[in-house]
Amino acid sequence: MSTASPLARYGWDERFAPRTTDLVPGRVVRVDRSACEVVTGDGRRSARVRRGLEPCTGDWVGLAEDGLLAEVLPRRTALVRGSGGAPQVLAANVDVVAVVVSLSARLALGRVERLLALAWESGARPVVVLTKADLSADVADVADEVSAAAPGAPVVAVSATDGSGLDPLRAELFGGSGPAATAVLVGPSGAGKSTLANALLGTSALATGDVRASDGKGRHTTVRRELHALPGGGVLIDTPGLRAVGLHAAxxxxxxxxxxxxxxxxxxxxxxxxxxxxxxxxxxxxxxxxxxxxxxxxxxxxxxxxxxxxxxxxxxxxxxxxxxxxxxxxxxxxxxxxxxxxxx
CATH class of the missing domain: 1.10.40.50 (Probable gtpase engc; domain 3)
Incomplete structure (x- = not known):
């Protein structure tokens, strides 16, 4: 399959070719228990998952003719969260991990550092995104404070409301890793991930929710990790808010x-x-x-x-x-x- 394939806009290249030649290549858009949605050269389709396989959003896979997801291809990168049990892969084959921090909530540098360690360990490039810049009078001071706790990671302040900072953010997420780079948004509920994703997508495809004024926390509006191809190039994965972020062998x-x-x-x-x-x-x-x-x-x-x-x-x-x-x-x-x- 050449890079002119419809899958090219989802980040396809020849490195992801299935080892079994009679399988149809595709990328996992979202996972729902024992089934998942996969985009192939012919469009999106539902797929059953072969027993023993554990695909995640962003995986490149091979589909059999009967719609069975028969192979998960080797991952270039993997964002992995530790827990009391087995580690959980949050997203695969990502080029950039965007750590989303709300400027309207109390700054928790410890959480930022934890997410950055997770991002660096994945093999992807981390970027810190300060959202809701229109609601803060201390954007520059907070950006300086975050930059001191994020060596090697760019810090970009944005407002999805007035559009400020979105162009520099697009350049950070997709400009330096190729036209079909994949970025994943991670952060707590209420950080503005879905609102930011909608702004980058240019649509209102993702549900957004209010943030409680009492503690600055939001409820989960994204219930599962989902992959979207951006109109201008690039691939975005939105994730539910992370309450607990454990580090596994990081x-x-x-x-x-x-x-x-x-x-x-x-x-x-x-x-x-x-x-x-x-x-x-x-x-x-x-x-x-x-x-x-x-x-x-x-x-x-x-x-x-x-x-x-x-x-x-x-x-x-x-x-x-x-x-x-x-x-x-x-x-x-x-x-x-x-x-x-x-x-x-």
Whole structure:
């Protein structure tokens, strides 16, 4: 299939060709339990999912003649959320992850950092989108604050109401990754994802909802992840609001989300410095000097602990290593207790 195919506007290229030549290639538009909607060269169609397969929105797949989704093609990128159980793929084959933050709500930098770690880990390029710019008098100050917590990620302020910032945002989402780049919108309910998606699509196809004035939170208006081809080029995936965002085995994503801390850590006296109380810690020295916020270091520690814990729940080797480390620490504490004759 050539790039002149109707699937080209959905991001198709030859790398996604099904391994089985008698299957029809397509892209998953949305998933609904054991069935999903797939766009092919002949248009959209419903498909049953072969048992054992777990497609997600954005996947490239192969369909059999009877409409059975028979193959999920290898993913270039995957946005994965950790949880108490198995990790959940939120979107696949995305080029840009747009972390959506409402300027009309209280700024939660910890949540922004968490979503950025998720985005970096996916293999896609993160962008922070500050929505509802028309409702804020402190856009520049908030943008500066977010930029300090988002090294390496562009920050764009937009208003879907008056259209300001939409052209720069389109350039960030679709201009640098090819004419059929795929972007996914992630963020909490009430952040303005569906309103922003409608503005980018140039339609009112997606339902939008009100935000409670009491706490700035919104209700879920998008109930499932859905893929849309934009009229001017590019593909957009809208997602339901994320209440909980766990990190699963996201070590690289966390490192990139805290790039300035990682840079400082290269000057620490010890290569395995944990930046807690070690002598010669360049990170703690930067905190003392005022060059680095203590909040950034605390947030880094929290995300690292969570990522390691969630990974150990599904990886027997990591679980064994974690238990071994806990036993070694407990043994060292008991030995210290005996040597000191108590803790007094």
């Amino acid at each position: 070590d690289e994503g966390v490192r990139q989300a805290f790039a300035e801390v990682e840079e400082l850590a290269r000057s620490c006296r010890f290569a395995d410095c944990a930046h807690v109380a070690e002598p010669g810690c360049a990170v703690l020295a930067a905190v003392d000097d005022g060059g680095l916020e203590r909040r950034r270091v605390d947030s880094l520690h929290e995300l690292r602990r969570e990522s390691e814990w969630l990974a150990s729940r599904t990886d027997p080797r990591l679980r064994a290593e974690r238990r071994g480390a806990e036993r070694a620490m407990s043994k060292a504490q008991r030995r210290m207790y005996r040597e000191r004759g108590g803790w007094g």
